[in-house]
Amino acid sequence: MNWHLSKLSHAFLKKKQRKLHVWRLLATVIIALLAVGVVRFFSKSNDYRYVRIELTGREWWYGAIDPPPWLASEIQIGDTELEPNGVVSAEIVSYDAYPQGDEKTKFYPVVKLKGSFDHRSQQFVYKGTPVEVGGKIAIDLSGKKLLGIITHMSDKPIILPEQWFHISAIWRSKDPWTVTELKPGLIAYNLGTGQEIARVLSVTTRQPSSDIFSSVAGGSVVFNKDPQKRDVLLEFEIRAQNIGDVWSYAGHQKVKVGEPLWVYTDALDIEGIEITSLRPLDNAQ
Numbered sequence: 231m232n233w234h235l236s237k238l239s240h241a242f243l244k245k246k247q248r249k250l251h252v253w254r255l256l257a258t259v260i261i262a263l264l265a266v267g268v269v270r271f272f273s274k275s276n277d278y279r280y281v282r283i284e285l286t287g288r289e290w291w292y293g294a295i296d297p298p299p300w301l302a303s304e305i306q307i308g309d310t311e312l313e314p315n316g317v318v319s320a321e322i323v324s325y326d327a328y329p330q331g332d333e334k335t336k337f338y339p340v341v342k343l344k345g346s347f348d349h350r351s352q353q354f355v356y357k358g359t360p361v362e363v364g365g366k367i368a369i370d371l372s373g374k375k376l377l378g379i380i381t382h383m384s385d386k387p388i389i390l391p392e393q394w395f396h397i398s399a400i401w402r403s404k405d406p407w408t409v410t411e412l413k414p415g416l417i418a419y420n421l422g423t424g425q426e427i428a429r430v431l432s433v434t435t436r437q438p439s440s441d442i443f444s445s446v447a448g449g450s451v452v453f454n455k456d457p458q459k460r461d462v463l464l465e466f467e468i469r470a471q472n473i474g475d476v477w478s479y480a481g482h483q484k485v486k487v488g489e490p491l492w493v494y495t496d497a498l499d500i501e502g503i504e505i506t507s508l509r510p511l512d513n514a515q
Contacts, residue, residue, distance in 0.1 A: 277347040279354050280323070282382035282390075283367060284481070285337035299335040301374075305422075309371040319344045319357070320369050323387060327421035328480035329494040331501065335421070336481045339376065340388045341369060354383075381473075391472040394511040395485055399503040401462040403438045408498070409460050416495040418480075420469075427469040427480065428493050430500075435460040464503060467511065468493070 287297040305327075311320035325339035345356035353360040361367070363383050369376045382388050404412075418428035438461050470477040470485045477485040483492065487507060493500040 277345060277354060278385070279343050279345065279356075279361060280340055280384050280386065280388050281343060281361065281367070281380050282338055282340050282388045283376070283378035284381050285339065285376055285378040287377075296330065296334045297337055299329070299333050301335070301337060304374055305337070305339065305376075306372075309374065311369055311371050313344075317344070320371065322371060325422040326481060328427075329418075329421065330480075331492070331494055331499045337378075337422070338381070338481055339422075342387075393470050393472070393477060395468050395470055395477070395508050396511055397464075397466055397468055397485075397491075397505055398507040399464045399466070399491065399505050401464060401500065401503040403456065403459040404462050406458055406460070409435055409462060411498050412462060412464075412500070416497055416500075418493050418495045425469070428466060428495070430464060430466045430495070432465040434463045436463065437461065464500075466493070 285297045285301070305322065305325055307322055307324060309322045310318045313319045321342045322339050323342050325337065327338075328336045330336055343354075343356045343361065345354055345361065347353075348355050348360075351360070353362070355361065356367070359365075359367075361380065361383065363380050365380050367378060367380055382390075401412075412430070412433050414430050414432055416430040417426055419425065420427050438456065438459050468479050468485070470479050471481075472478075473481075479485050479491065479493075483489070485491075485505070485508065487505050489505055490502050491505055492502065
């Protein structure tokens with residue numbers, strides 16, 4: 231009888247031990263999964279992002295000025311920023327550069343950044359700072375410090391959609407020496423890519439449609455037309471980019487009827503012309 235009870239007790243204890251073993255195993259698995267989840271949530275993994283930057287001329291983010299024009303000859307595709315261990319943390323993969331007259335140039339480099347993805351904040355972090363569109367950024371590339379504002383961000387190389395447009399425009403009341411230099415064939419370039427972005431097709435002139443006024447003795451005002459000045463009617467083609475669902479020329483100028491346009495060609499700065507009509511062209515032309 232005692233032997234039988236001992237056998238039953240042993241079997242019961244063995245069964246209980248098996249259940250405890252199963253529960254310990256399940257608890258271990260659950261703890262491991264929780265640990266992995268916590269680590270993933272609070273950890274930062276190495277990652278890469280592409281950003282398009284509008285460069286500014288100095289570290290003054292409110293009302294920042296454009297960078298100097300000589301920077302165009304200094305920036306090179308493939309310029310890199312290195313971490314102390316020699317690992318590349320930033321690299322220029324492409325850039326646009328548009329002359330703006332008065333020794334100014336608009337620069338828009340696309341830079342590949344090495345950083346980390348913060349799972350907790352769901353943000354990409356570069357050199358300890360979250361990277362976001364509209365945010366400021368500073369990069370030291372091969373001895374050149376670039377400062378700017380981020381306009382685009384992607385996990386793939388950034389290529390903006392492009393479209394050619396035929397533009398009709400008027401340039402009002404221009405001096406004769408300016409009209410003399412304004413000829414078909416004038417070209418504007420993207421200094422970053424070397425691509426043509428505008429070409430003058432035709433030039434015609436007429437008497438100015440606007441009057442000038444001058445004061446005379448007695449305080450009266452006389453309206454006249456300056457016989458030397460001419461209104462210039464222009465036909466040309468421009469290459470525009472889609473930025474924020476708006477077709478833009480040279481990085482920031484809206485391509486719309488009624489909008490002013492500045493086209494800086496290789497021989498003449500065509501400033502403040504008014505778009506009177508436009509139509510998209512076949513990009514394959």
